[in-house]
Amino acid sequence: MRKLLPFTLALSFFISLSIRAPSAAIANSAQNNSTDAAERLAQRALSTTAMIDDLQELCDRIGGRPTGSQTCERAVDWGAARFRAAGIQNVKVETYTVPSLWLPVAAEGACVSPEPFPIRVVATPYSPSTPQNRPLVTRLVDAGDGTAQDFARLGARARGAIALVHAPEMKTLDDLFAEYFKNLPMLAAARKAHVAALLLQSSRPRGLLYRHPMSVVGKTIDIPVGLVSREHASRLARLAVRGNVTVRLNLINRIGSAYQARNVIAEIRGSERPDEIVLIGAHLDSWELGTGAQDNGVNSATVIDIARGIKQLGLTPRRTIRFALFTGEEQGMFGSAGYVKSHAAELDRHVAMVTYDIGSGRTNGFFLNGREELRRVVEEAMGAVPSLRLTQNPIDGIDGTDNYDFLLSGVPNLVANQDGAPYLPDYHAESDVFDMVDQTEAKRNAAIASVLVWGLAERAERPAPRQTRAEVERLLRETHLDDQMKAFGQWDDWVKRRRGVNR
Ligand SMILES: [Zn+2]
The missing domain is CATH 3.40.630.10 (Zn peptidases)
Structure with missing residues (x-):
């Protein structure tokens, strides 16, 4: 959707009514x-x-x-x-x-080390539960903006890891559409890198979480994807610069057929x-x-x-x-x-x-x-x-x-x-x-x-x-x-x- 020009009022309809000839009026x-x-x-x-x-x-x-x-x-x-x-x-x-059916059941996450703290997270629609409906505990890698180049740069380190993907703050409808446009290439790159799960940074500040569907055609994808609060994502990213970070992610979703x-x-x-x-x-x-x-x-x-x-x-x-x-x-x-x-x-x-x-x-x-x-x-x-x-x-x-x-x-x-x-x-x-x-x-x-x-x-x-x-x-x-x-x-x-x- 495009940005809008200022709203302007048109001429009064009553002017056109008053100058209308009687026969036209009938x-x-x-x-x-x-x-x-x-x-x-x-x-x-x-x-x-x-x-x-x-x-x-x-x-x-x-x-x-x-x-x-x-x-x-x-x-x-x-x-x-x-x-x-x-x-x-x-x-x-x-x-x-x-x-296909997709409904959320439960979502929970935490940083395990170097410092334990809970992270605010929700599942993204059409992503699967973590394997065996159990918590996934593994190392975090920073996958930048989640592009193919970002995942390629991580190389073998991405395999089996939870990859954190950053997001710019959403301010316009164009930004919102951009968040959707990013999905398919990001998922393809993540799949190629064999990550265990993705953690997407919320595009809204102050802890706000939202449902960000991974498919708009009702297709369940093959990688568990959580959406994590903007501030928790930033903290995890800062910690990852200085050393190894281990996170726990537990996503349980109800997935069914037609x-x-x-x-x-x-x-x-x-x-x-x-x-x-x-x-x-x-x-x-x-x-x-x-x-x-x-x-x-x-x-x-x-x-x-x-x-x-x-x-x-x-x-x-x-x-x-x-x-x-x-x-x-x-x-x-x-x-x-x-x-x-x-x-x-x-x-x-x-x-x-x-x-x-x-x-x-x-x-x-x-x-x-x-x-x-x-x-x-x-x-x-x-x-x-x-x-x-x-x-x-x-x-x-x-x-x-x-x-x-x-x-x-x-x-x-x-x-x-x-x-x-x-x-x-x-x-x-x-x-x-x-x-x-x-x-x-x-x-x-x-x-x-x-x-x-x-x-x-x-x-x-x-x-x-x-x-x-x-x-x-x-x-x-x-x-x-x-x-x-x-x-x-x-x-x-x-x-x-x-x-x-x-x-
Ligand atoms: Zn709507």
């Missing part, structure tokens, strides 16, 4: 009603709603909810119940397959074009060190609140609006992939997909995911409520959240372009909790999302056509998403047509 009466509805939806979302209470309940009463856990199952039932309580008649829970998980799908039927679908989604699952407030509870609560708002105001959209709470996102976007698979026959009728996944960061616009023709569509929809008008609509393609399989399937898709703060510092961390959510921005985001989705459902023309495989292939090249997919180990699934449009 011709546009349907649009005006739609504009009124958008304004009412926005005002309602900004007023006191149940959204923040929903978020609090999800975070504090259910909590962190990794897919495959009982907590995630409870969250799915909760989500379905909240849609029903909002008056949505058509609520379904749909199953799909996650290719299993069924569930998404929540709710729907408000369209009045004129019920067969055409505008979908808004957010992932309901989260990692469990915190309670999944920014990532992505707040946006799950938003999706529920948009549905509630439309019902409360007694509005009926022209097109059908579908609301999705996906799970399996943190494991590799498997919930949205499962949706795309099981709804393949009606994907032609999905006219647009919108997703939110950057917590309560201020929405500056929408990523167009390589589709320039969506710029005008977003501007027109948001033009209905001038006070919310957005101008930062980058052409960039996003791989890393639930738009991904829609993009690969040629469905026009938008991802909210939000400020990295306050989402980033707590990303996947112990501190991703209710208190950190910016409630004012969250409500403004809900207003924006309501207006956008309403505009997409009401507009006369479809936002953009569905793309063919050749067109998606060209888009992947133009946006350089192909490079990211290769770096993340996702390219094979596209090439072998396991994911994405097939014609």
